[in-house]
Amino acid sequence: MNHLPESETVLREQLAAAYRLAAMMGWEDTIYTHFSVRLPGAGEPRFLINPFGLMFDEICASDLIVVDVNGRVLDGKSDxxxxxxxxxSAVHMARDDAHCVMHTHTLAGMAVVACERGLLNLNQISTEFHDRLGYHEYEGVAFNLEERARIQTSLGNNIALMLKHHGLLSVGQSVADAFQIMFYLNRACEIQLATAQLASLSPINEIPDSLAEHVCGQFKGVEHERHVVWDAWVRKLDRLDPSYKD
Structure with a gap:
């Protein structure tokens, strides 16, 4: 089911809330990394994204700029x-269902994407990504637009992407979906990083693929709960600092 609101105002507030929540969780990388949400309408995709130069904890709904897939700023004065x-733009061009895209450079995420085997089935949380996680080879800083086609191929129909030696990426039909996917992908990476620290004390046991597939199916059956959790996160943010709506 597509839960995407039709109002740009609502989308702006939701994306700004995601930035503020990400800052609370320590996901930011100074003024780098970025979240986006596609705006409704026919024709080429247009999406909201953060202007360059703002920290996550200062982004407001009115700060977000509208960009098309050709790189033109359609609304907003900042670069x-x-x-x-x-x-x-690579994801928004290729996936009509990927209304929201989130990219992070967290410590745990960047540690796991540097590992040859990537994310392992070490815990219940990681099984949500069993056969739903793509991997993209590192090509340097993504300044080359020709890399977009390769990013699209690497992502495929998955809900998330490991950008090797770079970071994590999640996609969702809404801000709520993409945020929850990123939250648990990053948490799975944190657990893997913690588990690796214990490897010298005790062997690490992975969940068998057959069981991971079963649990992944269970998670798919309750994906509607992502919006319930998102509403709880937003209520928390509203209690702490509702200025993201400005």
Whole structure:
């Protein structure tokens, strides 16, 4: 089911809330990394993204700029991060269902994407990504628009992407979906990083593929709960600092 609101105002507030929540969780990388959400309407995709130069914890709904897949700023006076545009436009061009795209450079995420085997089935959380996680080879900073086609191929129909030696990416039909996917992908990476620290004390046991597939199916059956959790996150943010709506 597509939960995407029709109002640009609502989308702006939701995306700004995602930035503020990400800052609370320590996901930011100063003024780098980026979240985007596609705006409704026919024709070539247009999407909201953060203007270059703002920290996550200061982004407001009115700060977000509208960009098309050709790189034109359609609304807003500020410039954007070129690497961010390359990555986000690639996904928005290829996936009609990927209304929201989130990209992070977290410590745990960047540690796991540096590992040859990537994300392992070490815990219940990681099984949500069993056969639903793509991998993209590192090509340097994403300034080359020709890389978009390769990002699209690497992502395929998956819900998330491991950008090797770079970071994490999640996609969703709404801000709520993409945020929850990123939350649990990053949490799975944090658990893997913690588990690796214990490897010298005790062997690490992975969940068998057959069981991981079963649990992944269970998670698919309750994906509607992502919006319930998102509403709870937003209520928390509203109690702490509702200025993201400005």
């Amino acid at each position: 954007y991060n070129l690497a961010g545009f390359t990555i986000h």
